[in-house]
Amino acid sequence: MNGHPHIAIASGKGGTGKTTVATSLARVLGHGVQLLDCDVEEPNARLFLRGDVQESRMVAVPVPVIDETRCDGCGECARFCAYNALAAVGGAPLVFPELCHGCGGCVKVCPRQAMRETQRRVGMVETAEADGVIVIQGALDVGVAMAPPVIHAVKAHARRDAPAVIDAPPGTSCPVIAAVRGADAVALVTEPTPFGLHDLRLAVEMTRTLAIPSAVIINRAGSGDDRVQAYCRVEGITVLFELPDERRIAEALARGAVLVDAFPEYRSRFERGWKQLVAIATEHHA
Amino acid sequence: MRELVVISGKGGTGKTSITASFAVLARGAVMADCDVDAADLHLLLQPRVRECHAFFSGRLAAIRKADCIACGACLAHCRFGAVSMNGPGAGEAVFTIDPAACEGCGVCARFCPVKAIDLSERRCGEWRVSETRCGTMVHAQLAAGAGNSGKLVSLVRDQARRIAGERGAPLVLADGPPGIGCPVIASLAGASLALIVTEPSVSGEHDLLRVLALARHFALPAAVCVNKWDVNPEMTERIERAASAAGARIGGRIRYDRAFTAAQLDARAVVEADAPAAEDIRRVWHALDAMEIRSELARRH
Ligand code: SF4
Ligand code: SF4
Numbered sequence: 168m169n170g171h172p173h174i175a176i177a178s179g180k181g182g183t184g185k186t187t188v189a190t191s192l193a194r195v196l197g198h199g200v201q202l203l204d205c206d207v208e209e210p211n212a213r214l215f216l217r218g219d220v221q222e223s224r225m226v227a228v229p230v231p232v233i234d235e236t237r238c239d240g241c242g243e244c245a246r247f248c249a250y251n252a253l254a255a256v257g258g259a260p261l262v263f264p265e266l267c268h269g270c271g272g273c274v275k276v277c278p279r280q281a282m283r284e285t286q287r288r289v290g291m292v293e294t295a296e297a298d299g300v301i302v303i304q305g306a307l308d309v310g311v312a313m314a315p316p317v318i319h320a321v322k323a324h325a326r327r328d329a330p331a332v333i334d335a336p337p338g339t340s341c342p343v344i345a346a347v348r349g350a351d352a353v354a355l356v357t358e359p360t361p362f363g364l365h366d367l368r369l370a371v372e373m374t375r376t377l378a379i380p381s382a383v384i385i386n387r388a389g390s391g392d393d394r395v396q397a398y399c400r401v402e403g404i405t406v407l408f409e410l411p412d413e414r415r416i417a418e419a420l421a422r423g424a425v426l427v428d429a430f431p432e433y434r435s436r437f438e439r440g441w442k443q444l445v446a447i448a449t450e451h452h453a
Numbered sequence: 454m455r456e457l458v459v460i461s462g463k464g465g466t467g468k469t470s471i472t473a474s475f476a477v478l479a480r481g482a483v484m485a486d487c488d489v490d491a492a493d494l495h496l497l498l499q500p501r502v503r504e505c506h507a508f509f510s511g512r513l514a515a516i517r518k519a520d521c522i523a524c525g526a527c528l529a530h531c532r533f534g535a536v537s538m539n540g541p542g543a544g545e546a547v548f549t550i551d552p553a554a555c556e557g558c559g560v561c562a563r564f565c566p567v568k569a570i571d572l573s574e575r576r577c578g579e580w581r582v583s584e585t586r587c588g589t590m591v592h593a594q595l596a597a598g599a600g601n602s603g604k605l606v607s608l609v610r611d612q613a614r615r616i617a618g619e620r621g622a623p624l625v626l627a628d629g630p631p632g633i634g635c636p637v638i639a640s641l642a643g644a645s646l647a648l649i650v651t652e653p654s655v656s657g658e659h660d661l662l663r664v665l666a667l668a669r670h671f672a673l674p675a676a677v678c679v680n681k682w683d684v685n686p687e688m689t690e691r692i693e694r695a696a697s698a699a700g701a702r703i704g705g706r707i708r709y710d711r712a713f714t715a716a717q718l719d720a721r722a723v724v725e726a727d728a729p730a731a732e733d734i735r736r737v738w739h740a741l742d743a744m745e746i747r748s749e750l751a752r753r754h
Binding site: 214249276307311314336338339341366391414418 | 463
């Protein structure tokens, strides 16, 4: 681990309580901790932590433009592009910015130097302060398909000389990888149900592929059965703690309360959970 | 043929349980599980797999160590941080490519002066055609950590459409992914109606408004249904007002009911159990049926 721990909160299944866990962890860690809201399709952490925005920056990705006076329609760029973002139609190719990954290859392969790059806006990164917690939030613009550039921008704003809690998007595909890659450990939040277990397995597989150590938090304990516990035992995965399935908790969260503010009796679980995560990360790096 | 896609913006609102119930009520629809990241519909519909196909998409770069002269060109060209260098420096260092970060653009391979980088086709998961007690279902599983989920979603949906077309099935019923990014956009393309399932919470409201804006962006008619509405009746009203103002129709409310979890444990749909919420789901289904026919007629005129 280089510097302070950066720990991601993820889950295969959506709606298991990632943001509940991330905001409560940030709250108990208090002053100076960073909360990176990398769920850029649906960023929610600030609905709970609130705070004032101090800085806001546009996220843009490079896309090619063609100088038609230089282009002789050879089509080399379109043949090169792996994502069909350029279509050779006789004459200067058409650019489809929403398909472009911004690799820069077309500009480099153009034999007539007829291409250059401009910036296309895909989202925003905002930094806010909420009772000492630095919340760095990414928000993908509606209608934009690719979330990873916004996630990378959020992470680029984080400082390595302070601890960070990373609120990852749900699932196991590229946005999640973008969020958890480089984290020192991952806490996987799940539910004791068939959906919860199925999606937890996928999430565990993902963290193993990335070689990041992980541990589990079981939310809404008591609502289903003990299959998640049994799975964790067999796989040797630490269960950090459980949170009960109670309607009063659901109601408080629905109003926008931070769990440990509404129910301070749970603070100690988060404090201990964080210490365990840091220990798991340290052990992994040793 | 109509196509109903059930989405949610926020995850965990009960979308899959409701889709499974619709599958039971629709009788003869073709199902498409478009939540390829965390596909769960099969846990309720218990499919017998008839066909299974590998899903290849995109490419992956790898350096042949024996041929690499450690010039560092790949590191300089890769914009995705996928190339890393270990060791003393250019000329002696070892360069490697991290498969988790590589987007397969091919820039490194193109500019490697000794052509020591191979691009291979990438296996990103698999897709299946199965039979269930409610009809045929197309579903998939994206490989852990793979990209290209939008392409897999399109594939699943296209296959469901093909099967529905061949059999003259009246409806394709799709369980969509959470969020507003590429897999969701792929699941909405060409649908007749999106049902957005939300819950009465600050995050449910926030996420709903973003996903509604997305539906509007693609000019797709949308209906909204609030699950667990009685957890916060005021918020439910606020959400329904905001949804109407944003041009969505109201599909109805479903009460908080532990039958959702109980049905899941029994691998059944909520409407197959004798539960209060089952009544609510039936009502939403009938409301949608009327709506969808209307929007289909409107489109033809
Ligand atoms: S930058 Fe890369 S992805 Fe974008 S158009 Fe050029 S070759 Fe295609
Ligand atoms: S193919 Fe593209 S993304 Fe992959 S390592 Fe090469 S330059 Fe980087």
